[in-house]
Amino acid sequence: MESELAKASLRPLGRSSLSVSPLGLGCWQFSRGKGIVGGYWSNLDESDILEIVRVSLEGGMNWVDTAEIYGGGKSEEALAHVLDQLKKEGSPHAAPVIATKWWPLLRTASSITATIDERIRCLGGREIDLYQIHQPFSLSSIASEMKAMAGLVKAGKIRYVGVSNYSAKQMTEAHRLLQQYGLHLVSNQVKYNLLDRKIDRNGTMAAAKELGISIIAYSPLQQGILTGRFHKDPAQIGAVSRVRRMQSGLDEKSMARSKPLIDSLTVLADKYTVTPGQIALNWLIHYNGDTVVAIPGASKARHARENIGAMSFRLTQDELEHLNGASWSALK
Numbered sequence: 635m636e637s638e639l640a641k642a643s644l645r646p647l648g649r650s651s652l653s654v655s656p657l658g659l660g661c662w663q664f665s666r667g668k669g670i671v672g673g674y675w676s677n678l679d680e681s682d683i684l685e686i687v688r689v690s691l692e693g694g695m696n697w698v699d700t701a702e703i704y705g706g707g708k709s710e711e712a713l714a715h716v717l718d719q720l721k722k723e724g725s726p727h728a729a730p731v732i733a734t735k736w737w738p739l740l741r742t743a744s745s746i747t748a749t750i751d752e753r754i755r756c757l758g759g760r761e762i763d764l765y766q767i768h769q770p771f772s773l774s775s776i777a778s779e780m781k782a783m784a785g786l787v788k789a790g791k792i793r794y795v796g797v798s799n800y801s802a803k804q805m806t807e808a809h810r811l812l813q814q815y816g817l818h819l820v821s822n823q824v825k826y827n828l829l830d831r832k833i834d835r836n837g838t839m840a841a842a843k844e845l846g847i848s849i850i851a852y853s854p855l856q857q858g859i860l861t862g863r864f865h866k867d868p869a870q871i872g873a874v875s876r877v878r879r880m881q882s883g884l885d886e887k888s889m890a891r892s893k894p895l896i897d898s899l900t901v902l903a904d905k906y907t908v909t910p911g912q913i914a915l916n917w918l919i920h921y922n923g924d925t926v927v928a929i930p931g932a933s934k935a936r937h938a939r940e941n942i943g944a945m946s947f948r949l950t951q952d953e954l955e956h957l958n959g960a961s962w963s964a965l966k
């Protein structure tokens with residue numbers, strides 16, 4: 635049932651031929667505790683990862699987002715293993731759209747070309763549908779990076795090009811450069827949720843809409859806060875690392891400020907017999923038309939089960955606007 639509903643609402647990713655479900659699976663959580671950002675999440679074992687991927691894909695997600703930096707290839711490898719397993723079982727969901735990312739820090743654009751075969755190897759030889767520049771800080775210019783990415787499309791190593799954490803100006807520049815090679819910039823992956831509306835203020839959302847570029851919203855649940863679980867049970871905050879507490883706004887002042895928003899999510903959740911997190915995700919994938927798709931991460935199969943449920947109902951326009959107001963009030 636959920637799968638059918640989600641299928642009905644596939645949407646194009648930017649101006650590409652890729653049709654994606656409004657929610658895809660974020661795979662940072664599959665870093666196996668390795669690398670410079672892998673320790674952020676607990677180390678999941680392969681059976682947990684298999685269940686999370688299975689539940690997500692069988693429930694209607696048709697794409698996954700990973701990255702080189704997530705465990706130095708460990709997330710890509712874990713994903714490849716579980717997709718191999720699903721294929722062996724004859725699952726019709728064993729070949730999702732795959733998005734991954736090149737890590738630019740302290741590197742030049744030549745590494746984009748030099749490392750692509752390693753990315754494909756980590757993904758078990760699978761085609762990379764969307765290859766993204768993970769963030770704008772690098773030793774090379776955007777022009778050199780777009781030239782290298784266009785070369786990969788031409789060589790048939792990747793299908794489409796995206797960026798991540800780019801400002802409106804950097805995104806527009808990347809788009810203009812790719813057009814010189816007859817390509818479009820398909821997406822910009824940025825932080826976006828009801829408690830983080832920076833891209834609505836700094837022109838990124840407006841530019842994306844104008845240029846037909848999809849926004850891939852990362853941390854769509856503000857790393858769990860928008861599920862209401864930390865407001866309901868503040869003792870859970872103690873189990874979260876200091877860096878995550880700081881990044882997500884798990885301090886007393888921020889929690890007090892976000893409480894009325896969580897209350898609004900809870901009222902709507904009761905109305906639809908869903909959860910506050912599902913309401914938050916539903917807002918994200920509908921408030922800006924088809925421009926925003928989101929990639930919630932999960933460390934448990936029950937998270938994935940809950941998150942896919944956000945694709946099986948639709949808030950009314952009045953409700954979307956009401957949450958928009960509650961969101962801005964929480965950010966004042």
Ligand SMILES: NC(=O)c1ccc[n+]([C@@H]2O[C@H](COP(=O)([O-])OP(=O)(O)OC[C@H]3O[C@@H](n4cnc5c(N)ncnc54)[C@H](OP(=O)(O)O)[C@@H]3O)[C@@H](O)[C@H]2O)c1
Nearest residue numbers: 660661662798852853854855856857858930931933937940
């Ligand atoms: N491009 C970038 O720079 C960038 C940056 C960050 C993330 N990303 C991508 O975006 C994805 C998602 O972002 P994110 O992981 O930062 O944030 P998120 O999706 O907002 O939060 C994920 C975390 O929230 C909790 N959670 C998720 N679903 C839940 C549910 N239904 N009920 C209760 N708790 C739930 C879990 O925390 P616990 O594990 O503690 O239970 C989970 O690990 C990542 O996997 C990654 O692919 C990209």
